[in-house]
Amino acid sequence: MLMLGIETSCDETAAALVESTADLERPWRIRSNVVASQVEIHREWGGVVPELASRQHVRDICGVVERALAEGGAAWREVGAVAVTEGPGLVGSLLVGVSFAKSAAWALDVPVVPVHHLAGHIESIWLAHGNVPLPAIILVVSGGHTSLYLVPKAGEYRLVGRTRDDAAGEAYDKVAKLMGLGYPGGPLVDALSVEGQAARFPLPFTRLTHPDRNAPDRDHRFDFSFSGVKTAVLRHVRLRQQELGVTALPDQDVRDLCASFQYTVVETLLRRTFKAARWFEAASIGIAGGVSANRLLRAEAVRRGAQARVPVFVPPLALSTDNAAMIAAAGLRAHAAGRIGAPDLNAVPNLVLHANSEERPPPRP
Amino acid sequence: MRALALDTTTPAGSVAVIEDARLLAELEGDRTRTHTERLPAEIAQVLAQAGVARQDLDLLVVATGPGAFTGLRIGLAVVQGLAMALDRPAIGVSALDALAWSARAPEGGAASMAVWMEASRGEVFGATYTFGPDTRDPVPDAAPVVGPPAQVLADWAAWLPAGTVFVGDAARRHADLIGASGRFTVHPAHPLLAGALAHIGRLRALAGQAGPPHALQPLYVRRPDVELERERRAQLVPPTP
Numbered sequence: 001m002l003m004l005g006i007e008t009s010c011d012e013t014a015a016a017l018v019e020s021t022a023d024l025e026r027p028w029r030i031r032s033n034v035v036a037s038q039v040e041i042h043r044e045w046g047g048v049v050p051e052l053a054s055r056q057h058v059r060d061i062c063g064v065v066e067r068a069l070a071e072g073g074a075a076w077r078e079v080g081a082v083a084v085t086e087g088p089g090l091v092g093s094l095l096v097g098v099s100f101a102k103s104a105a106w107a108l109d110v111p112v113v114p115v116h117h118l119a120g121h122i123e124s125i126w127l128a129h130g131n132v133p134l135p136a137i138i139l140v141v142s143g144g145h146t147s148l149y150l151v152p153k154a155g156e157y158r159l160v161g162r163t164r165d166d167a168a169g170e171a172y173d174k175v176a177k178l179m180g181l182g183y184p185g186g187p188l189v190d191a192l193s194v195e196g197q198a199a200r201f202p203l204p205f206t207r208l209t210h211p212d213r214n215a216p217d218r219d220h221r222f223d224f225s226f227s228g229v230k231t232a233v234l235r236h237v238r239l240r241q242q243e244l245g246v247t248a249l250p251d252q253d254v255r256d257l258c259a260s261f262q263y264t265v266v267e268t269l270l271r272r273t274f275k276a277a278r279w280f281e282a283a284s285i286g287i288a289g290g291v292s293a294n295r296l297l298r299a300e301a302v303r304r305g306a307q308a309r310v311p312v313f314v315p316p317l318a319l320s321t322d323n324a325a326m327i328a329a330a331g332l333r334a335h336a337a338g339r340i341g342a343p344d345l346n347a348v349p350n351l352v353l354h355a356n357s358e359e360r361p362p363p364r365p
Numbered sequence: 366m367r368a369l370a371l372d373t374t375t376p377a378g379s380v381a382v383i384e385d386a387r388l389l390a391e392l393e394g395d396r397t398r399t400h401t402e403r404l405p406a407e408i409a410q411v412l413a414q415a416g417v418a419r420q421d422l423d424l425l426v427v428a429t430g431p432g433a434f435t436g437l438r439i440g441l442a443v444v445q446g447l448a449m450a451l452d453r454p455a456i457g458v459s460a461l462d463a464l465a466w467s468a469r470a471p472e473g474g475a476a477s478m479a480v481w482m483e484a485s486r487g488e489v490f491g492a493t494y495t496f497g498p499d500t501r502d503p504v505p506d507a508a509p510v511v512g513p514p515a516q517v518l519a520d521w522a523a524w525l526p527a528g529t530v531f532v533g534d535a536a537r538r539h540a541d542l543i544g545a546s547g548r549f550t551v552h553p554a555h556p557l558l559a560g561a562l563a564h565i566g567r568l569r570a571l572a573g574q575a576g577p578p579h580a581l582q583p584l585y586v587r588r589p590d591v592e593l594e595r596e597r598r599a600q601l602v603p604p605t606p
Contacts, residue, residue: 051591054438055438098401099404102401104446107405108450346401
């Protein structure tokens with residue numbers, strides 16, 4: 001089965017061809033993976049402008065799909081199904097991909113397979129590394145999402161924690177903006193933090209109150225919050241501006257603040273992830289999403305995994321930032337399970353990943 | 366030549382199939398559901414009515430706008446997906462052109478026409494057309510505009526010939542304003558546009574204007590709010606009251 005994947009949930013127009021293989025350990029093979037990034041358009045505005053993103057998707061989608069077919073060496077008639085991100089995301093952006101995918105699939109007389117964007121990110125681990133030991137704890141961390149999923153068996157996703165406010169990548173963008181560094185913030189803060197001293201500006205770790213604070217494990221979740229650490233950075237910036245009587249902080253201050261912010265965010269992400277892995281006795285850990293490109297997060301995750309004797313899987317950058325190969329892979333999984341789209345398929349901007357994802361996670365095995 | 370046309374510039378929209386100059390089927394969309402929900406199902410429906418298989422289509426035509434931005438993009442994306450997967454040429458046609466064409470055809474009519482479409486925010490999209498005796502393909506006199514109806518009318522009044530016929534949903538709504546000068550009249554027609562789009566698209570395809578769907582672009586007329594807001598802030602554009 002050759003799956004054409006289409007992803008337009010935010011500011012990347014992406015198309016890819018992924019085929020199923022006979023190899024049980026590596027069920028999918030990438031034939032092509034094409035992404036047209038809009039980052040240059042949105043940099044001017046300091047963030048993604050939904051209307052401009054939608055306009056660009058319409059400009060790019062034909063060329064991106066055409067290249068995915070050409071690079072994959074496939075003709076349209078070889079496409080067995082079309083997988084598309086149905087949500088969550090920016091509605092105007094999603095609608096371009098969903099409308100295109102539905103009509104292309106109908107023209108070919110093949111099924112359209114709706115895919116949850118985060119299911120795509122989770123499956124990027126399987127796509128890059130083949131089957132990983134189960135159960136697995138997967139951290140999906142990007143500009144729009146910070147969620148922890150338990151995968152008890154392949155293709156089953158249970159939400160066990162998520163951010164209650166900003167996504168981690170969003171916090172990076174906001175911190176970069178308030179220090180005047182530019183957009184997107186992740187790579188900029190990551191680069192500056194290399195020469196910074198994290199200890200100089202200590203930032204607080206957010207503690208979340210559980211419904212029953214005396215028995216937190218009774219309703220166990222591994223939620224995140226990043227708005228507090230962002231505000232703490234802002235306070236340090238204001239304080240230093242007053243102390244020094246300047247608006248632009250000295251370079252070393254900026255580097256030290258970046259290092260402290262990065263340390264705090266990475267610590268928060270990994271503490272929760274490893275705590276969840278212990279709680280669910282996970283046999284492996286995966287980290288997906290654009291923020292997994294972060295150098296400290298990658299290095300620390302692997303180091304702690306070795307320490308805890310839990311293998312840690314991080315897909316290469318091309319599969320961790322938004323892409324369509326992961327959507328095609330998740331589409332192959334859904335298609336094999338008989339889940340295909342109805343004729344009235346629509347984009348769902350606040351789509352929840354599977355009905356069970358809002359349920360309380362299962363107790364410790 | 367068999368052509369399919371899709372209009373998503375209004376909440377209902379329409380689809381039509383023609384064979385050469387003959388309309389085979391035309392269908393109004395179901396306004397109670399979104400365009401994405403009912404597409405391409407309504408295309409399948411109109412093709413079934415016309416007795417045409419999707420592989421037998423020679424041309425795909427889409428209304429480029431103006432209208433709600435999201436609706437325009439859905440129409441384009443649907444036709445882009447069809448045109449690519451079927452490997453057929455596509456062409457975009459303005460809904461303003463289709464309105465001018467449908468209000469004039471088939472009996473001829475006024476030499477000067479003006480089209481007004483609802484643009485929300487109390488504004489109208491507008492374009493003017495001059496028809497000669499041999500005009501088959503309507504081409505606007507100038508780039509379409511958007512603005513408050515009284516302002517658009519005032520801008521046009523100096524040069525728009527007396528006897529100009531106004532057409533479109535916004536023309537009907539602002540009939541009193543248009544009629545006040547005594548120089549202009551309002552045409553009562555409110556046709557489905559897909560049939561007109563198909564005919565215009567076919568004429569233009571015969572003239573070699575159809576091509577791969579990559580180049581299809583919505584006719585937004587109105588610029589994105591973020592850009593307008595930035596200009597206002599930079600005081601390049603005076604604030605609107």
